[in-house]
Amino acid sequence: MRASFTVTSGTPCETMTMNFDELPEFQKERKRFARKYQSLSEDLQEFQNVVSVVPLGKRKHFTVIAQDEMLRIIKARLFCRYFKGSSLRVIYSYFEQEQRIECIEIYDKGNQKNEDRERVRAYLTRHQK
16 A cells, blocks of 8 residues: 655745655655654655655755656655654655655665665666556
């Protein structure tokens, strides 16, 4: 089961709607982290607001780690108010034509050095035509 929701942002003259989905693995990881970090749901909402406006992110906190003609996979730093020490990372895909973002993975940088590359590879394989 995938979670899906929509964030609308923009000025009154220009409204942009970005659809968000979460993979089941992401949902499980999010729930696990939410028990430990109470602000996570609000922090993720703020993150969604940011990527709704700037889907590829800005500066050093966003990195495109893979792409093809349909999508880009981005690794982003997630600022969590209750998180001490290192930080959380979110891996998501951005489908520009569909104005859709799909969250793939969330992980603790202190416990896991990099994203699950096998998961990213499998995700790309599923979405290639």
